[in-house]
Amino acid sequence: MSAATRATPTGIERPFALEEIIVSKTDLKGHITYANDIFVRVSGYEEHELIGQPHAVIRHPEMPRAVFKLLWDTVESGRELFAYVNNMARNGDHYWVLAHVTPSYDREGKIVGYHSNRRVPEKSALAKVIPLYDALRAAERRHSDRKDGLVASTAMLEGVLAQAGMSYHEWVWTL
Numbered sequence: 001m002s003a004a005t006r007a008t009p010t011g012i013e014r015p016f017a018l019e020e021i022i023v024s025k026t027d028l029k030g031h032i033t034y035a036n037d038i039f040v041r042v043s044g045y046e047e048h049e050l051i052g053q054p055h056a057v058i059r060h061p062e063m064p065r066a067v068f069k070l071l072w073d074t075v076e077s078g079r080e081l082f083a084y085v086n087n088m089a090r091n092g093d094h095y096w097v098l099a100h101v102t103p104s105y106d107r108e109g110k111i112v113g114y115h116s117n118r119r120v121p122e123k124s125a126l127a128k129v130i131p132l133y134d135a136l137r138a139a140e141r142r143h144s145d146r147k148d149g150l151v152a153s154t155a156m157l158e159g160v161l162a163q164a165g166m167s168y169h170e171w172v173w174t175l
């Protein structure tokens with residue numbers, strides 16, 4: 001099933017075990033080049049349906065675009081990032097993860113792709129993340145122009161960080 005023909009969200013959470021790590025690698029454009037067995041099982045796709053697809057194949061429609069902008073801005077500038085992400089399985093079930101996303105480098109120090117490991121997030125962190133992401137998503141939806149929506153939600157996220165007096169990378173560990 002491609003991103004264009006994806007299911008609608010079921011509202012049902014799909015569990016995975018505390019000791020499990022969902023792993024994927026992508027090329028420079030975010031197309032999946034590797035998916036471990038746990039990713040395959042939890043996402044509900046066959047391995048061959050994931051490889052070569054944009055990582056957005058498991059994007060949940062409720063995820064704010066501001067979070068993915070931050071993710072890409074960070075890893076393209078050569079840094080790593082931790083982020084809470086809600087993903088959508090093939091049948092529309094969802095699963096929250098705490099993702100660690102990093103660039104992969106070649107011997108010359110050039111970025112050749114990206115790598116992500118994901119674990120089960122703490123429920124207490126999700127209790128703070130979900131209302132914030134809902135507010136970011138609502139800010140995005142208030143604008144008919146996608147770009148304006150992204151500017152608005154990014155400004156909202158920056159406002160939250162300014163109020164906390166922290167960088168995103170510090171703030172994510174306070175959740």
Ligand SMILES: Cc1cc2nc3c(=O)[nH]c(=O)nc-3n(C[C@H](O)[C@H](O)[C@H](O)COP(=O)(O)O)c2cc1C
Pocket residue numbers: 024025026030054055056057058059060063065068071072075085086087099101102114115116
């Ligand atoms: C290594 C890596 C892992 C990613 N993992 C996910 C993921 O698990 N879920 C997700 O929705 N997007 C993930 N993304 C971000 C996607 O590339 C994409 O930006 C996001 O799904 C938003 O898609 P859209 O811009 O088409 O709306 C990942 C990106 C990279 C580089």
